[in-house]
Amino acid sequence: MKEWYLLTSDTPPNSIGGFENQSYADFKQDAFSEALQTDIATTITLYNNDRTEQKEIRCIIQENTANSQLKSMERSVLATIGTLKAGMYIFYENVYWLINGYPGNNGIYEKATMILCQYILNWQDDTGKIIERPANFTSAAKYDTGTSGNQYITLTSNNFTILLPDDDESATLDNKRVFIDRNKDNPRKVFKISRSDDVLFLYGEKHGGILSFIADKAELDMMKDRPDIRLCDYYSPTDAPIPPSGDETPVLSAFISGGNTLRCGRSKTWTATFKNKDGEEITDCIFKWNVLGDFNITQTISDNKIQLRVDDENYISSSFLLQIKMQDIIVAENEITIIEGF
Secondary structure, rough: OOOOOOOOOOOOOOOOOHHHHHHHHHHHHHHHHHOOOOOOOEEEEEEOOOOOOOEEEEEEEOOOOOOOOOOOHEEEEEEEEOOOOOEEEEEEEEEEEEEEOOOEOOOOOOEEEEEEEOOOEEOOOOOOOOOEEEEEEEOOOOOOOOOOOOOEEEOOOEEEEEEEEEOHHHHHEEEEEEOOOOOOOOOEEEEEEEEEEEEEEEOOOOOOOEEEEEEEOOOOOOOOOOOOOOOOOOOOOOOOOOOOOOOOOEEEEEEOOOEEEEOOEEEEEEEEEEEEOOOOOEOOOOOOEEEEEEOOOOOEEEEEEEEEOOOOOOOOOOOOEEEEEEOOOOEEEEEEEEEEOO
């Protein structure tokens, strides 16, 4: 017999109760699952806090029609219970959104608020590792004139409140200097993270959390800052040997093969190769692929291979980084450019 409804047959109906609330209790989550397969729902990409894990899910995005500019940068998301945590990213309408609210549920679906990430922040931790996070910015200097000083010197001034996921890497942003500038090729606006409110939005391990920072306008220092790679106070990462493979054979080199271009709308595969000091290939290395980009990149990983795909033509000529990491150390990196699919 054909099943005409999406309500799962695994849910046993309460055939002896005779009360509507019992039927509601039996089928409430099934009914929401059915709603997710209709046009009121949409498919989004859900990322963990550092964007190393991703999956596509169906959810319902609310508040798409706002009555003010600030409200237009906020949304609510409804998803299956147990899906959302504060600090996760949602890639929706070709931009990143940060889940910033404490997720709650009514027994039918889970709901959380999310805010638009206007800018991707880059900095280095104490080991020199480059960290990249989409962040939400709001003005903390609404009536600032943009300058400060006296009759002898005039300096620029501005302040932002920055929201990031709560994790150990984001916490290293405290006291750093960073570029916050829409000019991607030649940034000049530098800010100093002057305050960290790191306990205001901690919701517990189960529900995630958000870190809040204040960024105060600083000045560009061409002796220490690198506008070309958008990093302030740049220093070379700590020189550390590549971690040993599973059989303790030292690995001296890692390679990514597959080229440095990806045709839009097509899938392409890259391969990781490791060699010891004698040039012999090692096949049992423990490593992790890492993709860094400010747009949606579909990833399929199988053993030492990763297949990537970008479908949005708006990102033709854009680039992203493909990295091999071993114990959080970057051992190989390729910059890949999106080209026309033809």
